[in-house]
Amino acid sequence: MYFYELLIRINYRMFSFNNYLYVVVFYLFLLPQLIAGDKIVLTNCNIISCADKKLKNNMHIIIDGKTISKINKGKYKGDSNKVKVIDLNGGFVLPGLWNVHMHLTALLPDPNRVQDNESVASATIRAGLNAMDGIRHGFTSIRSVGERDYIDVVWRDIFSQGFFMGPRIFASGEAVTVTGGHRGDVEYGSDGIYQIRKSVRERIQKGVDWIKIVDVEMLPDELKSAIETTHSLGRKITSHSREPATYRSVLAGVDCIEHGYGLTDRTIKLMAEKGTYYSPTIICNLSDQYIKEREIRLAKLGFSTDEQVVNGRTMVAYADERSQEHAEHQRNALKKAVKAGVKVVIGSDSTPIGEIGILEIEQFVLSGVSEIDALIAATRNPAEMCGVLDKLGTVEESKLADLLILEKNPLENISNLRKRLMVIKDGAVVDLDYPNGLSNYWDYYGKKKYRKGYLEDAENQAGFKRGLVSPSEDK
Numbered sequence: 001m002y003f004y005e006l007l008i009r010i011n012y013r014m015f016s017f018n019n020y021l022y023v024v025v026f027y028l029f030l031l032p033q034l035i036a037g038d039k040i041v042l043t044n045c046n047i048i049s050c051a052d053k054k055l056k057n058n059m060h061i062i063i064d065g066k067t068i069s070k071i072n073k074g075k076y077k078g079d080s081n082k083v084k085v086i087d088l089n090g091g092f093v094l095p096g097l098w099n100v101h102m103h104l105t106a107l108l109p110d111p112n113r114v115q116d117n118e119s120v121a122s123a124t125i126r127a128g129l130n131a132m133d134g135i136r137h138g139f140t141s142i143r144s145v146g147e148r149d150y151i152d153v154v155w156r157d158i159f160s161q162g163f164f165m166g167p168r169i170f171a172s173g174e175a176v177t178v179t180g181g182h183r184g185d186v187e188y189g190s191d192g193i194y195q196i197r198k199s200v201r202e203r204i205q206k207g208v209d210w211i212k213i214v215d216v217e218m219l220p221d222e223l224k225s226a227i228e229t230t231h232s233l234g235r236k237i238t239s240h241s242r243e244p245a246t247y248r249s250v251l252a253g254v255d256c257i258e259h260g261y262g263l264t265d266r267t268i269k270l271m272a273e274k275g276t277y278y279s280p281t282i283i284c285n286l287s288d289q290y291i292k293e294r295e296i297r298l299a300k301l302g303f304s305t306d307e308q309v310v311n312g313r314t315m316v317a318y319a320d321e322r323s324q325e326h327a328e329h330q331r332n333a334l335k336k337a338v339k340a341g342v343k344v345v346i347g348s349d350s351t352p353i354g355e356i357g358i359l360e361i362e363q364f365v366l367s368g369v370s371e372i373d374a375l376i377a378a379t380r381n382p383a384e385m386c387g388v389l390d391k392l393g394t395v396e397e398s399k400l401a402d403l404l405i406l407e408k409n410p411l412e413n414i415s416n417l418r419k420r421l422m423v424i425k426d427g428a429v430v431d432l433d434y435p436n437g438l439s440n441y442w443d444y445y446g447k448k449k450y451r452k453g454y455l456e457d458a459e460n461q462a463g464f465k466r467g468l469v470s471p472s473e474d475k
């Protein structure tokens with residue numbers, strides 16, 4: 001609309017000068033140039049569309065404005081004066097990645113106590129940095145599942161209005177939990193059907209796309225009312241979940257399960273039947289052994305040069321450290337779920353959402369999921385879960401051009417996701433260096449030596465224990 005307004009203004013000026021020649025020149029020469037300027041051609045590339053499991057070699061893609069208009073075999077041979085042709089030198093084009101379990105402001109762990117009494121203004125800035133760091137890692141869409149002060153809603157709107165380049169956000173605002181639920185770290189609990197309904201409606205009134213609940217301590221009537229109220233208002237609902245509540249949540253019609261601690265075979269079967277999505281957040285449930293295994297692997301591949309990043313991601317993994325047995329259980333639950341036909345999705349939980357999101361995709365593969373299935377869990381499945389598969393989630397004609405372009409094939413080695421050439425959102429190329437300050441996101445974790453057991457102290461102070469209680473069947 002802005003463009004047409006501009007045209008009218010330009011024309012008005014031209015007519016006022018009574019110079020019709022300018023008008024003719026404008027329409028014949030300048031206008032086609034302006035429109036052509038919106039076209040980008042990516043040529044000499046391979047496509048992993050995630051619409052199917054095939055790799056398509058030697059292709060080119062025509063992007064017209066925000067949309068993928070054509071995908072063709074072979075190199076682009078059209079007129080390169082009218083379009084911007086980018087030769088990808090055999091690079092790999094994927095749909096933009098999704099991270100569907102993240103908290104933009106959360107620091108887990110928070111050894112420097114950044115979050116203690118933090119102002120909304122400070123938290124909002126950190127959230128924006130995290131999101132913008134995420135898109136530079138290839139995450140063009142994210143789902144927030146628990147955020148203070150509707151900071152996720154604000155950034156969603158800021159990014160969609162184009163004031164900053166950031167990922168598309170599907171926002172939830174703060175989680176709905178009962179009083180004292182989820183370690184008591186949600187400020188206001190909601191108890192009973194009346195309060196649960198009110199909390200859900202309040203969040204939707206404030207503009208959220210999803211409702212996040214914590215089912216662990218909810219009674220069946222509270223759980224049902226949360227799901228019923230959310231669906232009645234046309235939104236989706238996901239649950240931080242632990243058995244035996246997981247089974248109840250799935251039965252009552254929740255759209256997605258987060259973590260799924262102690263997930264039983266019976267629940268997996270029900271999830272497959274009902275089409276419930278599963279976000280296992282494997283990365284924050286690793287054992288010492290798995291973390292070591294991962295770091296050795298990344299070092300061998302040459303991705304461990306930055307000491308701060310290595311220390312940072314190890315610190316993040318230790319924040320949620322649980323037993324070897326627990327880590328084993330989560331990995332097996334993921335494998336069983338994929339085998340049973342449950343649609344799995346990528347969620348980092350911890351921040352920075354870019355690096356930890358990539359780690360989660362790698363962790364899927366280390367847990368026995370194939371490379372292509374891990375990529376589908378990071379693209380098509382989340383788009384479908386969020387109800388936008390008609391526009392996003394795969395590389396196909398007439399979809400929005402949200403793309404990640406890699407130097408090397410991620411189907412041969414999933415860590416090639418780290419070799420980014422370009423990120424494109426809405427047909428616009430993302431600047432991978434911006435904002436280029438003197439600090440990076442890992443500086444929030446500080447350079448202090450991280451003390452193991454940091455979280456254990458916090459738990460003892462809170463007077464209860466995290467970690468897995470032995471899975472019991474819901475009678």
Ligand SMILES: [Zn+2]
Pocket residue numbers: 101102103145146349
């Ligand atoms: Zn979380």
